[in-house]
Amino acid sequence: MTPFIQACIKANEEISSALQNGFDTSWFEKTEVGAGGDISSKLDLFAEEIFVKHLSAFGKIESEESGIIGEGEEQIIIDPIDGSANALSLFPFYGTSVAKVNAEGILDAAVVCNLANKDIFFKSSTCKVQQGKLFSNTFHDPHSSEKAEIGLFEKAYxxxxLVAALxxxxxxxxxxxxxxxxxxYAHTVNYVLFMGEFRIYDFAAGLALCEGLEVIVEADYVIVSKEKSIAMQIESLINKL
Structure with a gap:
């Protein structure tokens, strides 16, 4: 495990520990529109501060909240709280996303964490995708369900x-x-589908973790599935709209 991956895990563990006893009331406060176009909450900024503390030594940080932070040849792309609306609604599907792009412009590390259940996923240039839990030193290949009954459709609303077609x-x-x-979680479910505006903060780390899966990326949609036939079926539905 690389020092960068270790630092990402430590940052996530610090955030998780802070959330352990419930959310501070100040975290629900909204601040201003962040670099990614959404209004940042104080929870977003709290998590961002922890990531900056742990990761700034590795390069320039580009955060969905504050934009460019620091300097360096390597670029670290972070979404300090992925699913912040879920978090602020106390709905247990929210986490963090970190990707590192080296000086040659190659993405060489990715970490995504589900803070609600402590699942953490990572890969680097020296290891394939691994899954584990925060506060544990045991990691394994991502779980996979061969009989998954559902997909995940982000921006379905x-x-x-397309909802009707699916x-x-x-x-x-x-x-x-x-x-x-x-x-x-693309290794587990039947498929993952996104339709909408493509933002680097949302996809840099997540797509890197889809190693070995069928991945289709277009300007306004992303499809990932274990089965090429499912991915092609969904793309066909999109093209018919």
Missing amino acids: ANPE DKEKLKFRSPGAIALSLA
Whole structure:
């Protein structure tokens, strides 16, 4: 495990420990529009501060909240709280997303953590995708369900025609509201689908964790599945709209 991955895990463990006894009331306060276009909460900024503390020695940080922080040849792309609306609604599907791009422009590390259940996923240039738990030193290949019954459709609420088409094809789904986390679980579910504006903070780490899966990335949609036939079926539905 690389020092960068270790630092990411330590940052997530610090955030998780802070959340252990419930959310501080100040974290629910909204501040201003962040670099990613959404209004940042004080929870977002709290998590960002912890990541900056642990990761700034590795390069320049580009955060969804504050934009560019620090300097360096390597770029670290973070979403301090992925699914912050879920977190602030106390809905247990929220986490963090970190990706590192080296000086040659190659993404060489990715870490996504589900703070709600402490699942953590990572990969680097020296190791394939691994899954484990915060506060544990045991890691393994990602869990996979060969008989998964649902997919994950992020931004489903904004795409009613595709929702109807998926329903007609009996392609069941849930829409949990945290794209990096959904991509991290792509090895488990039937498929992951996103339709909407593509932001680097949402996808840099998550897509890197989809190693070995069928991945289709276009300007306005992303499809990931264990089965090429499922990915192609969904793309066909999109093209018919």
